[in-house]
Amino acid sequence: MTEMTLGKALGAGLRQAMRDDEKVVLLGEDIGKLGGVFRITDGLLDEFGASRVVDTPLAESGIVGMAVGLAFRGYRPVVEIQFDGFVYPAFDQIVAQVAKLHYRTQGRAKMPITIRIPWAGGIGAAEHHSESPEAYFVHTAGLRVVAVSNPEDAYRSLRQAIASDDPVIFFEPKRLYHHKGEVDLAAPLADASPMGLARVMRTGTDATLITYGAMVSTALQAADAAEDEGISLEVIDLRSLSPIDYDSVAASVRKTGRVVVAHEASREAGVAAEVIASITERCFEYLESAPLRVTGHDIPYPPAKLEKYHLPDLDRLLDAVDRVLDRPNSLTGADA
């Protein structure tokens, strides 16, 4: 076990994937000498050379479109999009090309492309640097969508994403890039939990908190705080947003009967809506109260000084927990 930051774990994952398979090539803006604006690719240029760590012109559609061509030739491109808000110029190449070519060719063209996206807010960034676009990609057939929440998962899931014959949108919570955790660099990839599975981060009996990415930390803090009040919360890290591991989700909901789903992304037609709809279909008879969402508002991501009013925090999570538990909450007031 080695203690390292999530950012370093991602770098280690890339390095290992490149050592394992010479067909793995990296493409992105500033990923060479600079090591990426977050230094995730630090040192890779020295080890693997400029033909495998490719600094590209500043054109996101170009980067992803090139990755498609490389995939046609049997490569496994790993693309770094510099920031979440800059993935939109590549939207066509991702949803119309990367996602569809396997289906269009009935498997004769494989698109084992990993698109890494430094993602979401909470770091006081400038405009377009804090977005949560995951729903667009979850809604697109042919893509897998992964969101990591700790160094160990980052290291392993990234290698799994690169090894997958399917395209993977890989969300990296930049708020957690400097968070440290234990990573077992030597553990065989085959022993790792599969990429599509959720993980129960904390067991509990009164309600289930479902989330992913940086919000997993917030949810765990909420569970600690709730425990002080005698409430036992189960926390699930979805890890994969396409597919979503509904077996794990349903098992938890059947146990607790109460659900809160949280994410930073805006609410309307978001991932939480999908999770709750699916829970309702699968285990309605186990529900003891209406599932709730705690999400970002349906607004453009606000300026940094205001982002704390947009991002779900500990208190908003606990308020929702109070609501699903029928305890006094922001709607009923303290007297309920």
Next chain:
Amino acid sequence: MSPQITPIADTAQDLELSERILAPDGSRIANPRLDAFVADVDAEQLRALHRDMVILRRIDAEGVALQRQGQLGLWAPCQGQEATQIGTARALAPQDYVFPSYRETGVIYARGAQPGDYVRMWRGEEGAGHDPEALRVAPLQIIIGAQTLHAVGYALGIRHEGADEVAVTYFGDGATSQGDVNEAMIFASSYQAPVVFVCQNNHWAISEPVAVQSQFPIAGRAPGFGIPSLRVDGNDVLACMAAMRWALDHARSGKGPAYIEAVTYRMGPHTTADDPTRYRDDAELESWRRRDPIARLEQHLRNAGELADTHVAETQAAADAVAKDMRAACLGMVTRPPLAVFDGVYAEPHTGLERQRDEYAAYLASFEVEA
């Protein structure tokens, strides 16, 4: 190698400023720039090019007929563009890889398409019409310009491996306005990728004349990206072949990308859903009929006493046979069973989709129980 390009966008004049070897009347013109590239082309090879173009025109006509008869959802005709497609595609080496748009029927023909390959996509049986690896042609692309980037990515792979291959991409004049095409040229140039860009300037992007896309001859843009270009008469099959051989040599010898603008004309509608009488006049069409690429080569061969009537008749019979096979393949297609809609979305199991497939399977099975 880039020509001096005069900044005009007059569609009548600009043709005269493009490279050619055969004049519209079939006579041979000396072209110091291109002649060497087709010095080896003898009468027999010319007859083969003629035969290709006649067969292509027949395939195209059959596609239109099949659509009119309700057998295809849509067809994108290439009548008028035979010289561009056959001339350039016949210059390719077997190992080269093509990234086409939807109108490149002649290119997939030249790459060895099977009869069903022409129609499978337009009939709605499969997303891609052919096996990309078998033909070394990526699926036909409908998103305008997207494939140009794929060609550059592929070419980057070729360069990394030092392989003796070239990636080629075809696109229309309208496509040159797309960001992707411009990004493709930047990337190709930055990495000196072995890729050839073939712009088929057929003068119209559905109803929009080329002047809406460009106030400057399109080939004139490439040098601005650091890519040498040639502007050829796209109705002159020899000039197209020569230009393509130049471009392929350039890319294959490690000099980086090359660009060809073939100035041609789409004689039919944009697709079978289009009505060109709304936007273009008969006089324009008529003037292009006089530049018909097949008639031009035919005349050239006749002038040289190299085209016997028996050959023409045999060629027509061969074309009819290809069309017959294409029709038979089309009508003989068997649509896959309902659950096939779920096939091939992912390479590896996806639990969400598997659940949906199971649900739909159960739903379908419920009818069987009733019956």
